[in-house]
Amino acid sequence: MAMHLASMVHGSGREREAHDQRYQHQQALQQTHYYQQQQHAPQPHPRSYAAAPAQYSTHVAPQYAEYQYQRQHPQSPPSPPVEEQKPSLPSISSLLHMADGERPASDAAAQSPQSQQPSPQLRQEQQSTMAGAKQQQQQQESRPEQQFGPSIVSHPRLTLPPTPPMHPDSVVDGNQSPSSASTHSGADSYYLGQSLNNVEPHQQRQVGAPMAAVKRSSLPQSSMSPYSTSSYAPSPYVSSPGAASATSFYSPEPHPYQMGLYGQRPLPSNFQPQMPLPVPTPSGNGSNPWQHHHYISTSSQSVFPQSQDRYICSTCNKAFSRPSSLRIHSHSHTGEKPYKCPQPGCGKAFSVRSNMKRHERGCHASTTTLTT
DNA sequence: AGCTCTGTTAGG
DNA sequence: CCTAACAGAGC
Numbered sequence A: 001m002a003m004h005l006a007s008m009v010h011g012s013g014r015e016r017e018a019h020d021q022r023y024q025h026q027q028a029l030q031q032t033h034y035y036q037q038q039q040h041a042p043q044p045h046p047r048s049y050a051a052a053p054a055q056y057s058t059h060v061a062p063q064y065a066e067y068q069y070q071r072q073h074p075q076s077p078p079s080p081p082v083e084e085q086k087p088s089l090p091s092i093s094s095l096l097h098m099a100d101g102e103r104p105a106s107d108a109a110a111q112s113p114q115s116q117q118p119s120p121q122l123r124q125e126q127q128s129t130m131a132g133a134k135q136q137q138q139q140q141e142s143r144p145e146q147q148f149g150p151s152i153v154s155h156p157r158l159t160l161p162p163t164p165p166m167h168p169d170s171v172v173d174g175n176q177s178p179s180s181a182s183t184h185s186g187a188d189s190y191y192l193g194q195s196l197n198n199v200e201p202h203q204q205r206q207v208g209a210p211m212a213a214v215k216r217s218s219l220p221q222s223s224m225s226p227y228s229t230s231s232y233a234p235s236p237y238v239s240s241p242g243a244a245s246a247t248s249f250y251s252p253e254p255h256p257y258q259m260g261l262y263g264q265r266p267l268p269s270n271f272q273p274q275m276p277l278p279v280p281t282p283s284g285n286g287s288n289p290w291q292h293h294h295y296i297s298t299s300s301q302s303v304f305p306q307s308q309d310r311y312i313c314s315t316c317n318k319a320f321s322r323p324s325s326l327r328i329h330s331h332s333h334t335g336e337k338p339y340k341c342p343q344p345g346c347g348k349a350f351s352v353r354s355n356m357k358r359h360e361r362g363c364h365a366s367t368t369t370l371t372t
Numbered sequence B: 001a002g003c004t005c006t007g008t009t010a011g012g
Numbered sequence C: 001c002c003t004a005a006c007a008g009a010g011c
Helices: A001-010 A015-040 A061-075 A082-088 A089-101 A104-108 A120-141 A143-153 A168-172 A178-184 A186-195 A201-205 A210-222 A256-262 A298-302 A322-333 A355-364 A363-371
Strands: none
Touching: none
């Protein structure tokens, strides 16, 4: 029966086939899981830069509209004018009755209070968009389905109090769009660097620990780093972002990690951020892993420092005025702690020398005073 | 110009 | 409280 509805509502062609299969399957699953998914749909990262989500919402949402319509219709109209339902719903009802026979449990779940959550607005949006296009199609294709339309547009429930709008994309593609959208935080840059270590960025993204290493740099990147938009690709110094870090533009020290991740060079004073705006490629794995997370406003270009902070971390794009600062900063990405507490028995290591000194003073005050 | 140290802030 | 990380001052 789902097939009927789906095929009736949908257009034809491959998309419909794919949809039907998927729809059938989803119907069975989603009747009970839909709202769970909705609740679990990842929220956009608070720091993510509003760029992406909109583009993901389109072609998946409609099926939910159908689904919602189909599922909610029977349970609901708070005060369904009988005369309205009579002419408009018979076929739907019959379909649903069939469904009842097939999956009583699912419908029971569908009628649970929780199932009321989905915002009428959402449905309204979806219906309004869908109804317009598809009703006409339906009316042309098969007459009976036209009841579908009127019941939608005139349905009293559409006037229900507004609830927080739910984005179809977050509902439907929760694990796709938000994640890709949320990758705009500077943290991703870190993973980019990590990805050089033969680990997929998205895999790393699931590893919580490394996040700590970049938590600080992620913020400054968005706020202060004008290079974020893409100091890599079009840079005269960098021919291939992936290989970029392997090239030592600035590497006074022979540290391997610098060569690998932080090969950095002073920006020319006349450097112009000429690079095109970052393209939020949904195809994440696109040829260029460096592209997928840069959603910095173009206005940031105007703040580009001409002479200061010429040393840019290739991982997080943070700028430093001194190479040593960049080097120290790089430790935060690599996790390297080259400064070890000299005190015997204390194996503590630090990424910043001064922190080690401080530790030494604090924790080994007595011994240090003796030794010094 | 660059390094080291100190002070400060923020997170766990 | 401890540590990570950063900015600024002094050298």
